[in-house]
Amino acid sequence: MTATTSERATAAAELRILAICGWCGPATVAVAFAGWLVAGVLPFPLRASSTTAEVVRFYAGGVHVPLGIALASVGVSLVIPLVAAMSHLVRRVDDRPLLAQVQLVAGATTAALLVVPMLVMATAGFRPDRPADLTVLLNDLAWLLFLTPVAPFVIQNLVLATAVLTHPSSVFPRWVGYLNLWVGFTFTFDVLAYAFHTGPFAWHGLLIFWLALTSYAVWLVVMGWHVRRAAVTLLHESEEDR
């Protein structure tokens, strides 16, 4: 039995939504980076060794600080459609529903753990005339919440790698599976940020903030690109079937 015109139109609409979900990957990078640049979190974030005066001065810098961070909170949330789309694409070919489900739950948890620290950071900038120690506390809380709860993301990477590398007709190419293994590895040692105030293992250090930022940005762009490409391929296939 052939699909009716309305069923084909619904399928095409769904694939266009899938393509938009794919674009959300690079959009996460663009919007979050824009927000952090507006707030002054980038190019050089506050350091774990920053003095109380430096922390208070940063948050008292002006309304652009909380607003920039609020924009970044919107940016990091854009990963949510990408996470859903990846589960959709895994489930499409894979008869192991748990893989898609674990990916979805782990991805959603990661998204929540990226939004909350942004809101704590914005709160720190909301009333910078409060006692200085409290601003330092909020700043520490925001940064440690932002960088150290890595386990959900590592689980997400491992599940995606498993789905890609163990299914012969995965939508994603096999190298994307290996990329997920590597990205997961670059996050595993971020918990060191709890132990160090200076050097490469502190939260602002090369091997914590900068490495994680780089590998997460690469991951978002690559996964987003492949979700979009899958959507376009499926759209072409459905048009040829007509």
Next chain:
Amino acid sequence: MTTLLPPGRPTAREPRRTADSVEGGMWAFLLLDMTVFALFFGAYAWDLRSHRPAFTAEAASLSSVVGGVNTLVLLGSSYLVVRAVHAHRSGDVAGTRRALTGVLACAAVFVGLKCVEYVHAIESGHGLTSSPFFSYYFVLTGLHLFHVGIGSVLLLTWRRSLAHGRRPASERWAESAGAYWHMVDLLWLVIFTLLYVGSHR
């Protein structure tokens, strides 16, 4: 006279390369993994340059003998992995299992000696944040030990697949696990050279 061989047929000298060999993605993963370690090594070298006397004094408290024995243990394990891969390719299940048991025993010795070293360092008053040198020591060797753990799980999975009534791991899986183990060995050679030998006076 030229000997004509059917295309793709292995010669005695060339190792057999099949579609089932380690794929490019795995090599890229290993290279990127080592690149991350290279960043750690770069950071160490940078700090060594600025705090040379302190690093030298503290590096002297590490036992080069224990580190050296562990180096030999890992080199031996790498040789056994090669034996295991060859045995696996030729379908020698018993030989593969024997070699893998040897590798896992080497891994256990390595972990045991590392624990002895850690206990000794901690009893001497050193810790993760006690000094820049020992921060690097614990982070680098800890991260390496984490890799030894992952490698051991891969080898154990390979070995379990050879049990009676199970489907043996593919050649690709066996070679990938072997390549991962060689990386673990290679990284240790750099860590040993940097921390135990290179930082001495």
